[in-house]
Amino acid sequence: MKLKLASMVLAGVMAAAPAMADLVFPSLSYRTGPYAVNGIPFADGYADYFTLINARDGGVGGVPIKMIECETGYNTEKGVECYEATKGEGALLYQPLSTGITYQLIPKVSADGIPMHSMGYGRTSAANGKVFEWIFNYPANYWNGASIGINHILDINGGDIAGKSVALVYHNSAYGKEPIRTLEELSKKHGFKLTTIAVDHPGQEQKSQWLQVRREKPDYVLMWGWGVMNPVAIQEAVNIRFPMENFIGIWWSGSENDVIPAGAGANGYKALAFHGVGDDYPLYGDLQKHVVDAGKAAGAGDQLGTVLYNRGLYAAMLAVEATKKAQEIHGVAQITPAMMRDGMEALEITEASMAALGLPNFGPEISVSCESHGGAGYGAVTQWDAEAQKWSLITDYGPSDMDVIGALIAEDSAAYAAENKISERCN
Amino acid sequence: MPDQLLFAMEVTLNGLMAGVLYSLVALGFVLIFKSSGIFNYAQGVFALFAALTLVGIQNGQVPFAHLINSIFGTNIHNFGWHVPSVIAIILTIGVMVLLAFLVERYILRHLVNQPEIILFMATIGLAYFLEGFGDIMWGSDLKKLDVGLPQGISETVETVTDGWFGYGFFIDKLDIVATVIAALLVAGLTLFSQYTKQGRALRAVADDHQAALSVGISLRFIWVLVWSIAGFVALVAGMMWGAKSGVQFSLSLIALKALPVLMLGGFTSIPGAIVGGLIIGVGEKLFEFSIGPMIGGATENWFAYVLALLFLVFRPQGLFGEKIIERV
Structure with missing residues (x-):
């Protein structure tokens, strides 16, 4: 009996432990609580894109993606707990989906050397890569x-x-x-x-x-x-x-x-x-075939094409593209968090690359560097059609006033650097 | 008349209307506390659950659809019918009565004679259970509540006040409806407690549990009755608040607006809940209007709780609450 019990425990541990060959992306989601209605579509989009990459492409560079979902309830303390619980699993990137959690994790990921991407939220001045080595907030803040x-x-x-x-x-x-x-x-x-x-x-x-x-x-x-x-x-x-x-x-x-x-x-x-709306993109055909029809869709599978689903999908797509770049730079398929940072700092998203991914005109062109973790800061305007029950992009992705914003970012990040005794990098 | 005075009058009127909505939430707390001494932490979640159930029934949603589909590999979500609002409301009341029965049967019955803090803790557990249960039963997606409640500016009020003062006041039609419903609710509850056998029994239990038991009043029946009424009040509150924001899980947070009302009006008085709501509503709106801009705004929650705290200091039982006298 004891032997049987020990075998079961061992099997359980082995099943729970990550395969070292996986690319691990924790998903700090919130499917419960007062903000669940917004957290669910994002989490579904994030998960479905990774599922698609595994099902259609066999992972990234031949290495499967392992997404570890941890429920934060949009609560900062729980978000930090999720980080502590998952970072040892070989996490390559965190997207905490909360400004409060982002602020709490900035010192932690910086100390642990794990990249964090707060896409369209979080600390704005993190766009200054010379001060915030591990934090990214492209394509816009x-x-x-x-x-x-x-x-x-x-x-x-x-x-x-x-x-x-x-x-x-x-x-x-x-x-x-x-x-x-x-x-x-x-x-x-x-x-x-x-x-x-x-x-x-x-x-x-x-x-x-x-x-x-x-x-x-x-x-x-x-x-x-x-x-x-x-x-x-x-x-x-x-x-x-x-x-x-x-x-x-x-x-x-x-x-x-x-x-x-x-x-x-x-x-x-x-x-x-800062990303497209609706489901009129070639990628959705692949999602339907490899994810939805295969019964692998996250959640109830009823969020495809909604704004926040697309945002989650976009976040996952950017993570995958940065992974590919990291693999390309370092010539290995199994990357480390530091390599992931290198990949993110060398990320180039062009209209041609988005079209190749099945997402033409889905977002602005992005160019990240060691100095600029925020990209060019382009965005568009959408408008709601109540009768058709859908959003439409009514402008192209346009620039923001970087003369004003650049100065504010420099000022705020310099204050952070002085307060935390951080020496500027990228020199 | 000076513009500022006109604006202050408009703010006061809207404060009164907002106060009625706060009172609707507070009423549920008062009913349960008065009859059983339990501060029902789950009252906000009751409003959420009631609203979820109402919309689910109305839209012909299959309860537990996600769970059923996961287990049996089916793909059912909707019965394909639309239930008229009145029938959906009646069915929802039935669900809330059933919930009251289950609460009494599986929670309260086992906690008789336990300290009040234990009962309070039980309602915290109930709140979390019910929130998760509601999620599994009806899903977490946002639902539009459409039971025919009017919304938008009242043109009549705007035209009349424009004729009187040269400035048309804004009053939301939904707030007017809420005021009428709250008045009917209070009148109904008063008539029920004064003129029906069950109502008198309820008052007897509220006055003295032991004495009520000694004359043969069933405490269990009274608990089911009062939790059912609180469920009905929660449904009304959920409908009013859900009409503003859609039915989503943040609806349970409306309980936060009821606490200062209870502190001010007293936990045991129905008129206290109404008057407390009106005072909080008008007070917070006028404070935000007059002082808010000088100190950065968003003062309403702060002011409501500070006002309630002041009342607590000088009158711990609230405006209409019963003074607690314990003799040694």
Whole structure:
């Protein structure tokens, strides 16, 4: 009996232990809790892309991908626990999907020498690779987002917004406050009046804020929201008859979950984006064949083509491409986290490479370097069609104002370097 | 009339309306605490579960579809019918009554005579269980709630106030409906407790458990009854809040808005829940309007809890709560 028991335990341990030949990508997901509705599609997209690469290509460079999913519940403490629990498995890259978790992990991954990619969230000044060796935030960060939003307003006003008024409705957290400094600088540069309106967490009650919008009648409203704050804000904007085409959310305020509750009233609402929308891409044919039809889809398999599913898929695609680059640089298939960093720092995503992957025009072109971990900071604008129930890209991927943002990144990262006694690299 | 005064009047009106929505959540807490001395941590999750069930029934969703499909390799998600709102609401009430029965049968019955903190802990466990159960039963995706509740600015109020003051006030039609429903709910609960046998029994249990037991009132029946009523109140709150944001798991966080109302109005008073909600609603909105812009805004939650704390310091039982006197 004891022998049988010991054999079972041994078999269990062997089954749980990672095969050393795997490329390990932990997925710090949140499928439960108040933010699950947004965490699920991202986690599904992330998982499905890796499943596709394993099923169709046999992994990357012949080495299969092993994704380890760990539930964070969008809770910072649990996110750190997930990191500690999975880093010993040979993790090559972390994508924590939470600004709070990202901030907590920055010193940890830096000490452990494991790359972290906070795509469109996290610490903006991590774009400075000379200071943040292990942190990446390409293709765009919050400050790029603020600038892309203002650029769009400039475009629809013939390049002149002097005297116009812009209100920022934001989640009263470190995340929500991120664009304020950039918007203040852009306000000085372009002469528009900026009003900032904070919303208490979680944002289920926003009557005061939208009464203020109704009183002050800004020409445009930008929104930095998350979770339940988004649909409530859009519904309140509909209630006060704010023109939806003048209401622009950051990419975390631009999923189907944010607009569907407001019904037809949300028609015309805009959101920023750094990747494509919908499922009209050749890659989806492969996903259907190798993942969905094969019964290997993550979760309920009902999220394909949604905004956040595409974001998860895009994050996984960028991880795979960086892995290929790392294998190419070092001439080995089984890479280490340090090699992964090298791959990420040499990542080049062009329109031709995206088309070859079955994702033409799915995102901006990206060029990462030792100095720049943020890429060029390009983004686009999407718009919601309530009748068709779908988002559409209404602009090309355009640049952000790097004159303003570059200076802010240099200032903030220099302060971080001084505080943490970090010597600049890439010299 | 000066603009600022008009704006303050508009904010006050909206604060009153928001207060009614807070009261709807607080009512569920009060009902259970009053009859059994249990602070039901799960009340917010009750609202979520009720709203999930309502939308699920309405849309003909197959409960536990993901689980069924995983086990049997099927691919069923929907019955293919749409249940009218009224029938869906009645069926949901039935589910909440069943839930109340199960709570009494499998939790409360085993915890009779346990300290209140144990009962409170049990409701924390119940909250987490029910949240996960709701997830498995109905899925985590966002659901649009459509039971015909009107939303958007009330043109009548806007036109009338514009005629009076030269400035049209904003009042959300949903808030007006919520106010009417809350009034009907309180009137109904009052009539029920005053004029029905079960209502009188409920009041007797609330006054003195031992005395109520000694005259033959079934404590178990009363618990099922009161948890059922709390489930119904949770359904109403879930419908009102779910209409604003869609039905998603953050709906359970509405409980956070009820706590300062309870602290202020008292845990044992239905009028206290209403008046407390109105005071919190108006207070937080006026504070945000007048002081908020000077200190960065987003003061509402902070102000609500500070106001409640002040009441606690000077009147621990709340405005309408029963004073606890323990003699040695």
